[in-house]
Amino acid sequence: xxxxxxxxxxxxxxxxxxxRAVTTAAVxxxxxxxxRRDAAARLQPAVLQLVILLWCYALYDILRTSVSxxxxxxxxxxxxxxSLERAVGLNLEGTIQRAVLHLPWLVDACNLCYSLTHLLAxxxxxxxxxxxxxxxxxxxxxxxxxxxxxxxxxxxxxxxAPPRLVPGPTHLTDTSQSLNLDHTPLAGVxxxxxxxxxxxxxxxxxxxxxxxSLHVGWAVWAMLALWPILRRRATKVLAAAYVAGMLLSVVVxxxxxxxxxxxxxxxxxxxxxxxxxxxxxxxxxxxxxxTRAPALSV
Numbered sequence: 422x423x424x425x426x427x428x429x430x431x432x433x434x435x436x437x438x439x440x441r442a443v444t445t446a447a448v449x450x451x452x453x454x455x456x457r458r459d460a461a462a463r464l465q466p467a468v469l470q471l472v473i474l475l476w477c478y479a480l481y482d483i484l485r486t487s488v489s490x491x492x493x494x495x496x497x498x499x500x501x502x503x504s505l506e507r508a509v510g511l512n513l514e515g516t517i518q519r520a521v522l523h524l525p526w527l528v529d530a531c532n533l534c535y536s537l538t539h540l541l542a543x544x545x546x547x548x549x550x551x552x553x554x555x556x557x558x559x560x561x562x563x564x565x566x567x568x569x570x571x572x573x574x575x576x577x578x579x580x581x582a583p584p585r586l587v588p589g590p591t592h593l594t595d596t597s598q599s600l601n602l603d604h605t606p607l608a609g610v611x612x613x614x615x616x617x618x619x620x621x622x623x624x625x626x627x628x629x630x631x632x633x634s635l636h637v638g639w640a641v642w643a644m645l646a647l648w649p650i651l652r653r654r655a656t657k658v659l660a661a662a663y664v665a666g667m668l669l670s671v672v673v674x675x676x677x678x679x680x681x682x683x684x685x686x687x688x689x690x691x692x693x694x695x696x697x698x699x700x701x702x703x704x705x706x707x708x709x710x711x712t713r714a715p716a717l718s719v
């Protein structure tokens with residue numbers, strides 16, 4: 422029998438023939454070019470999401486500065502807030518700050534928490550959700566953008582001065598002015614005078630954007646967005662402690678009333694609930710229309 426002939430059977434009778442060619446394209450490892458193309462294809466959606474979020478935040482920052490009201494209106498609205506707080510027993514800002522001012526290390530920690538962590542938490546949460554829970558990422562992203570929009574509407578309709586800018590018995594000390602962070606580990610990262618509290622920077626920020634507190638709102642948003650994927654009790658305790666620490670920080674630094682934090686937390690919870698409901702509606706619509714061409718998930 423020739424080496425290239427292989428006996429086969431057709432209808433029970435042997436038949437000589439050449440062996441069928443076996444392709445190795447499917448079993449050979451992909452080359453470097455194919456690997457790079459695959460990596461680039463996986464990276465493109467992430468880059469698109471990053472660009473969208475950066476543009477939205479830049480637009481928010483520009484609009485937040487442009488909707489600043491007058492000092493008289495902002496102080497009047499702040500007085501309305503303090504009156505409401507007294508009516509419900511929530512006017513505790515002065516008591517809280519006076520207690521903490523006796524602990525310089527805690528004041529420094531509050532300055533760091535207020536000035537730094539609120540900018541780190543949202544991107545960190547979104548990156549974790551994008552990698553580990555894409556469906557929850559869409560909910561958290563949409564809720565975050567909705568929260569920015571609602572906050573802008575509040576800043577425009579109801580400019581509110583923070584406690585550090587309101588004269589009288591409700592005035593709070595501006596801790597970024599009275600204390601410095603020179604002896605803290607992050608002294609080179611966070612300046613002693615925060616941009617949002619330095620008078621010379623008023624032209625580039627909105628000093629009357631106290632209601633709602635997005636510092637507290639973002640902290641609550643981060644906790645609620647991550648909560649379903651947190652498996653260890655320690656991480657859940659840490660997430661809840663971050664919210665409590667941020668609420669303490671916005672009061673101790675004189676940047677927000679307690680009611681600002683309550684409203685910020687309520688808006689964060691409401692936007693997450695609305696975003697989750699919208700995502701469920703989209704999922705039901707997709708199941709009920711199987712012939713519809715799939716759209717790009719954004």
